[in-house]
Amino acid sequence: MEPNATEVPTAGGLPLLGSMLDLRRDPLGTYQRAREEHGDVVRIVAGPPGLRTTIYFVFSPPGVQQILAARSADFRKDDAFSMEMRDTFGNGLLSSLDEDHLRQRRLLSPLFTKKKVAEYAGAICDEVDLLCEEWAADPEGRPDLNEDLSRLTVRMITRILFGADAEEAAEVVRRCMPALSTYTLRRGLMPVNLPRSVPTPANRRARAAQAELHALCDRLIERRRRSGGTSGATGSDDLLTLLINARSDEDTPLTDLELRDQVLVFLLAGSDTTATSLTFTLYLLARHPEIQDAAREEVRSVLGGRRPTPGDLDAMPSVERILKEAMRLYPAAPVLIRRAARDSVVDGHAIPAGAYVYVSPWVTHRHPSHWESPGSFDPERFRPEGEEGRHRYTWFPLGGGPRSCIGNHFAMLQMKLAVSLLLQRHRFTGAPEDVELEVGVTIRAAGAVGCRLTPADQEAAEPRTLPARR
Structure with a gap:
């Protein structure tokens, strides 16, 4: 000592x-x-x-x-x-070391500046609009925040990563990522593990999920290289195209294997962590109507019913404060x-x-x-x-030091835009007092997080409490 x-x-x-x-x-x-x-x-x-x-x-x-x-x-x-x-997820930014990590960070950092990620605001708002349409079509007004916001964040990250190929990717990601996250955490915390090659049920399921994700990524990387990229789906080149074209004065471009590893990391971080933060933000607002209503008034005064843009966000500081407090109480990692x-x-x-x-x-x-x-x-x-x-x-909640989250600007942009749009249109009430947590690589709600949903400008009596969709 x-x-x-x-x-x-x-x-x-x-x-x-x-x-x-x-x-x-x-x-x-x-x-x-x-x-x-x-x-x-x-x-x-x-x-x-x-x-x-x-x-x-x-x-x-x-x-x-x-x-x-x-x-x-x-x-x-x-x-x-x-x-x-x-x-499980390859040698991407989340787990790479030493020169590998420094090279990846040099190549990718220009893709995640505040100015660059602002280009995705339209695509983010499009996906929130789609969620609002789905909620409006439910006559009972009883969303499951856990399920619905998880689906939203997968749609957002697959659209931004894959552009026109997002729909093909979203279903695979939703099915495979949670299982691999839980499997990896259990192995990481066990003092001794059987080799992954041993055909236990858990190993077989993980191999199948990993193979499906690898096949998806490899297929889309090959398609993007052939096509030279896509535009229009996000208002700019999709992130996969930008990854393929990433260059720096001192580094060679990413190989196809390295591209796959980075895509897997972005799919994990961009879906699980954002979904957790959004779910618990709306859950907490539903439990604290006075805070929710004050934030809604601020949003209305700034936006006047229109869509938010990145330039509006500084004028709505309560949205950021609410998100920070939700991430304090429920940090995704x-x-x-x-x-x-x-x-x-x-x-x-x-x-x-x-x-x-x-x-x-x-x-x-x-x-x-x-x-x-x-x-x-x-x-x-x-x-x-x-x-x-x-x-x-x-x-x-986003780490710190030289390994802090490279996507912190992107994550905060996603969440601020989503929360401001959702508050503008809906009032959330009737959430349960407690939510059971499932601890994997990230934390998330273990089951449904039900609430009552009414249009934000509706003055009629609140609807009766109903259980969340299952």
């Missing part, structure tokens, strides 16, 4: 299995209890003797900053979970995982080389030392005066 470094306390568990069963049954609750009982740096041991995994959790904002940003070179993304991600490359001291605690190190937006976003009434929904905490003096890493 380095001088002045404190030994990391260990969370309690069963004599033989440690915290393994707790992590399987309730991972988010286990992380939170560890912080409450042992502090900001905690060791959790899981698994039987000889097969045990030891995980160091870091919950304080300064500690998170050390791991993700200030000393990111000491905490690499070559842990077991990241290796499983690489085996509940943990970010690294491996210590060398002996380190983090937030005054010794962490040995080779250790798995987890930082958890789920827990840090609820840290009572940094958030007043952390369990309550209060978008006003994201007013400029509220954010002044707040540590940068009290809120990090």
Whole structure:
């Protein structure tokens, strides 16, 4: 142990299995209890003797900053979970390392600037319009936010990635991505796994889903190379065309295999994470009608009934505050995982080389030392005066440091446009008090999230409560 470094306390568990069963049954609750009982740096041991995994959790904002940003070179993304991600989704930006990652970032960063992603605003609004038409056609006015917003985000990302080929891709993505996400997380958290080549039912299902996604990507890449790209579906070249044509002064273009890997990462991140954030944003607004109505009035005063554009968004700050607060309470990625490359001291605690190190937006976003009434929904905490003096890493749903989400401008554009359009047209009420969560690579609602839906300008009595569609 380095001088002045404190030994990391260990969370309690069963004599033989440690915290393994707790992590399987309730991972988010286990992380939170560890912080409450042992502090900001905690060791959790899981698994039987000889097969045990030891995980160091870091919950304080300064500690998170050390791991993700200030000393990111000491905490690499070559842990077991990241290796499983690489085996499932390829060597794209999410899991690539070292020079591979730097090259990919140099090639792709120009495609995700604030100015560039603004070109997709029309396509995003088109898909929200289509969802509103589907809701209007339902005479009972009882959407399932989980299902419907997941379908919306898949349509948005496939349209922006594949242009005219979006419809062909959307159904495959909806069917295959959730299963692969859950499969990968389970393997990543297990101390020992059977090889993927062993024909267990889970391995066979995962191979089939992976093969279907690979075939889709390869088919569309070949088609795009032959055609030279498509335009019109998004108002500009689709993202796949831009990926094919991505160049930099110091890097060779992406190969077909590299293109497939990047597409798989964008499909995962652009569908699952955005769907989670939108679902819980509308869920929370349905639970807090006074916040919803105030935001709706702001949207109406700015838009006057027309579609939003990227230039309108700064004039509707309450939409951003609402999204930030929803992402605080329900960060799509509940943990970010690294491996210590060398002996380190983090937030005054010794962490040995080779250790798995987890930082958890789920827990840090609820840290009572940094958030007043952390369990309550209060978008006003994201007013400029509220954010002044707040540590940068009290809120990090999109990561941070050199591996922060390259698509953060795109994700926020999608969500701001979608929420402003939906608030302009609908009032959401009658959501359940609690929503059960399913923890995979991302978190999402485990089942239907029902609500009552009425036109925003309808003054008649609210409709009777009905269960969500199943």
